[in-house]
Amino acid sequence: MSSRSGRPQPGWVNPPGHYLKRDEMYSLVGLVEYPPRAKYLFSAGQAQSRFLMGLKEGKILGTRCPRCGRVYVPPRMYCEYCHTHTLEWVELPGTGVIHTAVISYIGTFRERRKEPVIVGVIQLDAPGYTPGGYEFAGLFHRLCGVTPEDVMSGRAIGMRVKPRWRPPEERRGDINDIECFEPIEG
Amino acid sequence: MRTNIFVKDRVAVVGAGLTLFRRRLQETPRELAWEAARQALESAGLTFDDIDCIVTGTAPDAFDGLHFNGEYIADAGGFGKPTVRVYVGGGTGVFVPVAAWWHAASGLCDTVLAVAEEKMSPAHPHPQGVFAYIWDPILERPLGPNLIWIFAMEMRRYMYKCGAAKETIAKVSVKNKRNALDHPAAQAAANITVEDVLNSELLVWPVNRLDISPVSDGAAAVILARENEARRITDSPVWVEGIGFTLDNTHWYNRELAFPRYVNYAARMAYKMAGIERPWKEIDVAEPYDPFDYKELHHIEGLMLARPCEAPKLLEEGWFDRSGELPTSPSGGLLGVGNPIAAAGLMKVAEIFWQLRYEAGPRQVKKPVHYGVAQAWGDLMQAGTVIVLGN
Numbered sequence: 291m292s293s294r295s296g297r298p299q300p301g302w303v304n305p306p307g308h309y310l311k312r313d314e315m316y317s318l319v320g321l322v323e324y325p326p327r328a329k330y331l332f333s334a335g336q337a338q339s340r341f342l343m344g345l346k347e348g349k350i351l352g353t354r355c356p357r358c359g360r361v362y363v364p365p366r367m368y369c370e371y372c373h374t375h376t377l378e379w380v381e382l383p384g385t386g387v388i389h390t391a392v393i394s395y396i397g398t399f400r401e402r403r404k405e406p407v408i409v410g411v412i413q414l415d416a417p418g419y420t421p422g423g424y425e426f427a428g429l430f431h432r433l434c435g436v437t438p439e440d441v442m443s444g445r446a447i448g449m450r451v452k453p454r455w456r457p458p459e460e461r462r463g464d465i466n467d468i469e470c471f472e473p474i475e476g
Numbered sequence: 477m478r479t480n481i482f483v484k485d486r487v488a489v490v491g492a493g494l495t496l497f498r499r500r501l502q503e504t505p506r507e508l509a510w511e512a513a514r515q516a517l518e519s520a521g522l523t524f525d526d527i528d529c530i531v532t533g534t535a536p537d538a539f540d541g542l543h544f545n546g547e548y549i550a551d552a553g554g555f556g557k558p559t560v561r562v563y564v565g566g567g568t569g570v571f572v573p574v575a576a577w578w579h580a581a582s583g584l585c586d587t588v589l590a591v592a593e594e595k596m597s598p599a600h601p602h603p604q605g606v607f608a609y610i611w612d613p614i615l616e617r618p619l620g621p622n623l624i625w626i627f628a629m630e631m632r633r634y635m636y637k638c639g640a641a642k643e644t645i646a647k648v649s650v651k652n653k654r655n656a657l658d659h660p661a662a663q664a665a666a667n668i669t670v671e672d673v674l675n676s677e678l679l680v681w682p683v684n685r686l687d688i689s690p691v692s693d694g695a696a697a698v699i700l701a702r703e704n705e706a707r708r709i710t711d712s713p714v715w716v717e718g719i720g721f722t723l724d725n726t727h728w729y730n731r732e733l734a735f736p737r738y739v740n741y742a743a744r745m746a747y748k749m750a751g752i753e754r755p756w757k758e759i760d761v762a763e764p765y766d767p768f769d770y771k772e773l774h775h776i777e778g779l780m781l782a783r784p785c786e787a788p789k790l791l792e793e794g795w796f797d798r799s800g801e802l803p804t805s806p807s808g809g810l811l812g813v814g815n816p817i818a819a820a821g822l823m824k825v826a827e828i829f830w831q832l833r834y835e836a837g838p839r840q841v842k843k844p845v846h847y848g849v850a851q852a853w854g855d856l857m858q859a860g861t862v863i864v865l866g867n
Contacts, residue, residue, distance in 0.1 A: 305661040306511040307496030307503060307694070315500045315597070324541065332613040342614075362730075364615055370725050390633035390733055393681040398622050400604040400679075409625060411633075411729040424737065430616060430729040442681065447636045465615050 337365040340379070345467040348455050352416065352427055354378040361416040363427040382427065384453045385474065386414035389428060391446040393438050408433045408441060412451060412471050432470040450474045483581040488706035488713030489573070489865065490699050491520025492826035497663045497694035497814030500597040505540050508695035509549035509593040512819075516589070516697035520709055527699075529585035530559040533572035533592035535817035535854075538606045541598050552697070553589040564723070565610070565854030566767065568592065569696070569821015570861035574719045576700045577863075581716075586705045593695040594816035603691050610856065612726065624688070628680040630733040630857065631770040635682065637734035638785035640773070642682050646673035647791055648769035649686050649811050655798060656808020658838040661823075663814035664690045673769075689767045689809075694816035696823045714832045717847065718750030718864035728857040734785075739778030739853055742860035747780075750864040752847065755780045759864075760845040761831050762802060763824035765852045766809040772796075775851055776804060778860070803841040806831060821852035825863055832867040 315321070334342055337353060341364055344351035352361045353376035355369035361380060362369075369376050391410030397403050409432050416427045433446070434454065440446040451471040461467040493515025495501070495508050503511065509532070517523060530553035532546040542548060546561025553559070562568060562575045569592050576590035596603045607623035634640060647670060656665035668686065676685035706713040720742035724731070731737075743755070752758045764775035773787035781802055782790050790796065796804040807813055807827035810820045828848035830836040851862045 303660070305494050305496045306515070307498060307501045307508065309496065309498040310500040310502050312500070318502070326541075330613070334614045338614050364727070389729075390629045390636070392625060392628035392632050392683075394622065394625055394628070394679075395681075396622055396624065396679050398605060398608050398620055400602045400622065409619070409621075409629070411629060411733070423732070425731045428729050430619070432619065438681070441632070444636050447633075465618050 335367070337367040341365050342463040345465070346461045346463040348458065350382045350384045350414065350453070352380050352382055354380050354419070359419055361419040361427045363414055363416070363429060382414055382416055384414070386412045386428070386451060388433065388446050388449045388451055389413045391433055391436060391441045393441050406438070408436050408438070410446070431468060433472070434470040435472040484583040485581055486703040487577050487580040487700050487716045488703065489716065489829045490701050490706050490709045490713055491516045491522065492698045492829045493519060493696065494661045494823060494826060495695045497661050497692045497816055497819070499663065499691060499693070501595070501693040505534070505545060505593050505595045506549050506551060508595065508693065509552035509591050512593070512695035512697040513552040513589055513591050516699050520699045522587070522699065522709065524554045527553050527587050527589045528557065529579045529588045530557055531572050531576045531579065531588060531590045532559065532561045533563065533568040533818040533822070534561070535563070535565055535568050535594055536606065536609065538609055539594065539596045539599055539603060549591065549593045552591050558585065564721070564859040564861060566765065566817055567821065567852045567854030567859040567861040568818040569823070570825060570850055570852040570863055571721060572818065572822055573698055573700065573825050573863055574721055574861060577716045577719050580700050580702045583702070586702050588700045589697060590700060590822070591695065591697040592818035592822040594819050595693045596691045596816065597693050622680065624680045624683055626728065626857065627768050628683045631682055631768065633733040634770055634774055638788060640788040642674065643670055644788045644792060645770045645773065646670045646687065648766065648772045649673050651797060652766060652805045652809040652811040655806055655839065656812025659808045659813050661694070662808050662812055663692055665808060665812050683768065687769045689811045689815035692814035692816040692820070694814060694819045696819040696826055698822065698826055698829065712833050712867070714829050715866045716863060717866040718746035718748070718752070720745030720860070720862040722860050724858040726856045726858060733857070736774055736778040736853065736857070736860065738858055739775055739851060739860035739862070740780070742862040743779045743851070746849070746862040746864045750847070750866070752864065755849070756782065759802065759847050759849050760843060761806060761828065761841050761848040762804045763807060763809070763827050763848070763850040764804055765821065765824070766805055766811050767815055769811060771853070772804060772809065775853065779849060779851055779862070798839070799842040806836065806839050806841050821861070824850040824852065828865050832865055
């Protein structure tokens with residue numbers, strides 16, 4: 291079939307390009323290897339530095355918008371909805387519910403993990419702030435004491451959890467000062 | 477949201493081109509971009525001299541291992557012309573023709589070459605490692621995440637909220653890989669079953685290997701022109717009826733994951749411009765972004781082609797098949813044709829262009845078509861880009 295103008299239609303002629311099989315690629319003439327050498331040291335900024343210091347003390351801190359009352363965890367220096375300066379700090383109880391949870395069998399570079407890890411999103415309780423149904427204060431973290439069956443059956447979602455802290459002497463002001471979130475007994 | 481719909485000129489797509497999509501291609505990024513651009517120009521009967529402006533798109537530079545990769549591939553349209561690169565992660569592929577549209581609609585350029593390219597194969601040991609750079613360095617990277625985690629978390633939430641089974645969601649992968657059997661550029665076309673998807677390698681439950689689009693190299697290009705120029709170039713211009721794009725914040729774990737608000741806002745903007753009030757009735761063919769199978773359903777709902785949580789049911793009824801009421805991803809999508817990130821989104825726009833010209837050959841949908849929509853999504857569950865075309 292040809293187009294109305296009679297010109298070739300690339301939607302269906304043979305598209306250009308030369309496919310290489312894996313071993314063909316690695317035996318190419320002119321294959322250049324370049325491992326980047328770069329190291330980054332990130333400062334955590336105004337709001338998150340204080341949040342990380344809070345973690346070191348075993349506290350989950352957030353900021354509250356003076357205009358709309360939204361509570362931010364992780365804290366922001368400004369309200370994303372009102373563009374106001376969020377100067378008020380609040381301490382959250384740390385408890386919350388699981389919003390979603392998954393079981394990972396792979397690591398950062400797609401390597402198989404020896405043991406699967408369960409991770410998820412935790413919607414945190416923020417007294418004095420009722421989320422409007424879409425955005426909420428929350429963290430992304432590992433979940434422990436939650437079984438793969440809990441995740442697959444859907445029981446995990448909505449489960450009440452609290453942070454399991456590392457011992458104070460091991461805390462470094464890092465997101466890993468929380469070992470994981472675990473179900474609240476009873 | 478108010479958008480200025482009183483633009484200077486109507487704009488049409490007048491040509492499109494693609495390279496092969498493959499796991500590894502020998503061509504360099506600029507060679508791929510040039511091949512796609514040349515095809516698009518040939519299909520419109522134009523040459524490089526006829527192009528006024530160039531818009532390029534390529535997703536994270538880290539894949540190609542080159543900074544300003546957009547500038548490297550820009551010579552696909554020649555030098556000494558106004559050139560701009562746009563970037564919103566996976567949403568780039570549809571953002572490229574959106575940006576090309578405003579170049580022409582503003583009256584700045586008569587003809588615009590929009591070209592998108594992606595070469596993921598250089599990154600080793602696996603391109604997945606490069607995705608580590610999308611995560612927040614302070615609060616996310618220390619947890620050792622993999623890109624697939626975020627999708628798995630969203631898919632799990634969608635399954636929970638909508639009561640969608642893995643078996644149902646897998647049917648998107650089956651449909652798209654089957655559709656791709658008719659696509660000459662396709663990398664992952666196959667006749668597979670739901671069982672094949674469920675039995676493929678388990679990566680991050682609920683995501684198996686065949687729930688995901690492959691790693692790809694490839695390029696795509698389209699030519700846009702102002703109305704007078706478009707009518708000179710072709711008897712069958714495909715009009716850009718509406719465009720939309722929005723961004724949500726990077727705090728993806730601070731919001732409901734079951735519904736893509738950013739896609740919905742972008743879609744409302746595009747439909748308003750196009751004068752479309754009931755997209756579920758007025759859109760005839762759609763190319764929602766499908767890097768993962770659940771994402772197609774998620775985006776169908778964001779695009780208001782189905783009510784929230786209704787897409788899995790309609791899928792089961794064959795609503796989205798090529799012969800269905802509202803065919804989605806008739807090209808084969810990212811799951812079937814492949815996912816060279818920026819090029820994949822533009823491939824979807826090219827497919828709607830061919831569908832609306834009745835030039836998609838064996839991929840042509842059964843029903844008559846008047847309006848089509850292509851959409852992409854990008855960054856940390858935050859960028860939505862939408863384009864509505866009409867014939």
